[in-house]
Amino acid sequence: MNEFDYSIFWEETIKQLREENELSDQEYNMYFQSIHYIESTRDKIILSIPSRFIQSQLKQRYNAIIETRLFELSGIELTLDFEIENRKKDQEKTQSQETESPEIQEKAYEPHPQLREDYTFDNFVVGNNNSFAANASRAIAENPGSKYNPCLIYGGVGLGKTHLMQSIGNSIHKHKPDMKVVYIPAETFINDFIESINTKKQTHFKNKYRNADILLIDDIHDLQDKKGTQEELFHTFNALYDANKQMVFTCDRPPSELKNFADRLKNRFVRGLNVDLHPPNYETRYAILRKKLEDRNVAISEDILELISENINTNIRDLEAALTSIVAYAELVQKEITPEIAKQQLKQFFSSPIQTNITIDKIQKQVSEYFNVTLSDMKGKKRTKQITFPRQIAMFIIREITDYSTTEIGLEFGGRDHTTVMHSCQRIEDRIKTDSTIEPTVQELIRSIKET
Numbered sequence: 001m002n003e004f005d006y007s008i009f010w011e012e013t014i015k016q017l018r019e020e021n022e023l024s025d026q027e028y029n030m031y032f033q034s035i036h037y038i039e040s041t042r043d044k045i046i047l048s049i050p051s052r053f054i055q056s057q058l059k060q061r062y063n064a065i066i067e068t069r070l071f072e073l074s075g076i077e078l079t080l081d082f083e084i085e086n087r088k089k090d091q092e093k094t095q096s097q098e099t100e101s102p103e104i105q106e107k108a109y110e111p112h113p114q115l116r117e118d119y120t121f122d123n124f125v126v127g128n129n130n131s132f133a134a135n136a137s138r139a140i141a142e143n144p145g146s147k148y149n150p151c152l153i154y155g156g157v158g159l160g161k162t163h164l165m166q167s168i169g170n171s172i173h174k175h176k177p178d179m180k181v182v183y184i185p186a187e188t189f190i191n192d193f194i195e196s197i198n199t200k201k202q203t204h205f206k207n208k209y210r211n212a213d214i215l216l217i218d219d220i221h222d223l224q225d226k227k228g229t230q231e232e233l234f235h236t237f238n239a240l241y242d243a244n245k246q247m248v249f250t251c252d253r254p255p256s257e258l259k260n261f262a263d264r265l266k267n268r269f270v271r272g273l274n275v276d277l278h279p280p281n282y283e284t285r286y287a288i289l290r291k292k293l294e295d296r297n298v299a300i301s302e303d304i305l306e307l308i309s310e311n312i313n314t315n316i317r318d319l320e321a322a323l324t325s326i327v328a329y330a331e332l333v334q335k336e337i338t339p340e341i342a343k344q345q346l347k348q349f350f351s352s353p354i355q356t357n358i359t360i361d362k363i364q365k366q367v368s369e370y371f372n373v374t375l376s377d378m379k380g381k382k383r384t385k386q387i388t389f390p391r392q393i394a395m396f397i398i399r400e401i402t403d404y405s406t407t408e409i410g411l412e413f414g415g416r417d418h419t420t421v422m423h424s425c426q427r428i429e430d431r432i433k434t435d436s437t438i439e440p441t442v443q444e445l446i447r448s449i450k451e452t
Ligand SMILES: Nc1ncnc2c1ncn2[C@@H]1O[C@H](COP(=O)(O)OP(=O)(O)OP(=O)(O)O)[C@@H](O)[C@H]1O
Pocket: 123, 124, 125, 126, 130, 155, 156, 157, 158, 159, 160, 161, 162, 163, 164, 219, 252, 288, 291, 316, 317, 320
């Protein structure tokens, strides 16, 4: 055990800087949330950080202010030192091995054979597109077989259905190890069923699924047209439902849109809780990329994450594929990736070509003309409704059809902060949902901007 422990000064420093708004919530979430105190030496505080990128941001932006505050609090000239994450994980492992009782050590956690270990709630980023589904899934994991049974999670491809369903399975497997969790893609369920008929082992098949405490069937749309398997699932469903066993299904569409699917089975799905997943908005896409980067010790700058988040809005699998591609490239060429290199590397992933001929100025002019406000008001400080609305619309359109970052956009609107731009875009996104006149206005403006 080391004789120096300055953790209290570190914690107090961050607390005070947050209270004094020297660190905004956004900055805290982005850089500090994932930093952990490791230990101290005579004049150093050693911190664990997830990546070299965070380390360089910390050194450039915050070192001086943090060290000054540490000195004010402790009276010692303390400097910060950083270690990339693995050391913290190793330390936690040793600590937990030291503190665990012998019985627990003997009964080490065995991952579930059918579930991916990384599909957990901790690794699932919650945004406005999935919070209902994520909360319901957590509630199911805590109290399986009670309120939300069955649960159907539906939505388009690559939006996280399997990840959420397996998070339920992993959580129950970990915290309620006596429960038998069975996970199966619908396609395997069909094949198993056919095989059981061919080999005359139907009883074995029935037992396998009807003995489950938790039955998770992925992609049930694959059962369309499969009458025999639907029939079998119907009986399995009833047996488990009557025994209060939890069932969760995923599907690429709402049950009402399933074709060639027995009505009585559809009705069973509808009877429980149905939750849907939507494509993530810009902020959630960005947060997912940050999360996915946490485990990889590679420096990818904020600009690049913004670029990917802006240009890939289809689904999370595409988002991940783009990130993997750029990380692989960075590792292979061993040099920092600039936005230009990234654009080149990611060309194939970007759904629509980046419009280079559209400038911020052009959009500002057209939007201000449309709403009959002056350009200087659009960029200025006035906050009347007549001006803020067109200003927010202009920012939103710039984000939609160009590749300017929020920082660049903020600068062109009288030096506003990038969080203001993010907030404005979110306002418009929210209003589009509740006011049906806004979307057509935005589309009309986009058309005319692109045409001129
Ligand atoms: N909210 C999220 N946070 C972190 N990762 C996510 C999130 N949503 C999805 N992912 C990741 O995106 C990838 C695709 O997710 P998943 O396979 O669960 O999608 P799906 O909806 O089941 O797709 P499909 O319909 O093709 O089966 C996975 O790697 C998953 O970890």
